[in-house]
Amino acid sequence: MSDVLLRATAVRVTRSGRDLLHDVDLTVRRGEHWALLGPNGAGKSTLLAVLGATGHPTAGSVEILGRRLGRVDVRELREHIAHVDPRHRMLTPLTVHETVLTGRTGTTDLMPRWEPTADDLERADQHVADVGLTARRDARWPVLSQGERGRALIARALMADPQLLLLDEPATGLDVAAREHLLETVDALRHRHPDLGSVMVTHHLEDLPASTSHAMLLRDGAVVAQGDADQVITSSAVSHAFDFPLAIVRSEGRWHARRAVQR
Template sequence: MTEPRIAAAGLRVTRSGRDLLHDVDLTVRSGEHWALLGPNGAGKSTMLAVLGATSHPTAGTVEVLGRRLGRTDVRALREHIGHVDPRHRVLSPLTVLEVVLTGLTGTTDLMLRWEPTAEQLDAAHRLVADVGLVARTDARWPVLSQGERGRALIARALVAEPDLLLLDEPATGLDVAAREHLLETVDALRTRRPDLSSVMVTHHLEDLPASTSHALLLRDGAVVAQGPADAVVTSSAVSAAFAFPLTVDRVGGRWHARRAPGATRASHPSS
């Protein structure tokens, strides 16, 4: 069995005297694609920040790509982690190709006096093709649709050949067609990069790609359930995480959630 890409034990994150996460254990192995699910305030963003080495745990241990947080150079570690965030800011009117190339430097703009090697440029072009943006290679960021931006950011995250990919609600703001195109792009990674591990945060089951292999459900900073996706993304577990009676179905590899028959608005404890 390969060394885990992520190994967290007893993870706790406390801010201003409040536990945002507590008693979280998580192991992610090579080739696994995890969904991190839960309502607002469940601790998903906090968890992703720790896994991306941009935040540190208050207690417990977290190893990312074999390196323990608190005992490693996090700047060097981040070079091996790809991060897809639809809120990523591109301040200059870069082209699609240029945005992808910024993934090699970990910057929001092209660095002065920096030039990619021929191999890096070829890799960037291949990734632009992989995410279906060849016809938009030279299109500039301000004129791209939200869906095109999302796919460009996936290519940007992959250009440095990371071992771990973190996706922070990548379907945010997308219409149905753009969401489906983006999720097809994510699904294709399983074939193109079989050793790549990923963790995706989302509120909506409909935003999960069919390639999702495992899931972790959070509520109030604690784990409700975790494990293989088919055993975790169920009506009972998702209802417990969201504190609302839901019926969850999986059709054609994709999940859908709806109000359980007979459930009323009054059934929701926060209503």
């Protein structure tokens, strides 16, 4: 079994005559946890859509879990990719437990006439417990906090036993306490699923979990730097990507950014 989960080569995405991405190469292996960083409009979400088989490149090639986009049924492929998006649309007010069960069918609602097995129900309860929501198991979506929704979506994603986890700015709209709880959840699941690979999009370094192993910096659709996180998330590289003087510090595994003092 190959350890390569994702391989993007010379990817270009063009919309309305404008390149949103150009000449992007990326390889993600099992157990690697990548961060896609850059300012608004850098191309992060566009790249994540391609990696999740919900978007297609204009040029270049993308292999996901050994299957090449354009030569595979993307609906079948998406069953092996977990996508956590805080903008997830909930059509009916499901409970936390029901929301997690929808990860088994890959739908936004419980499928009519579909009955979860005893194993499905047990696994859903275990994932709910793993993200710290047992006490909220029967709470319905409209009354959940944004942080609770984020953790419920992570539990939902794990129902598919994914090999690849994509997180699109999962800390959006969270207060400090909810963000820290969410990132602890992400760190913990990476220990429970050591072969899982992940890619997280964010433009806030403070939103990166300590388990981030690799990073890519994007600016205007092009790669500024990529590789081991400690070699990429540096003051000079991040300042270049954001076109702003920043001082980057890593403390207890977490990154922090502030304006660099000009001397």
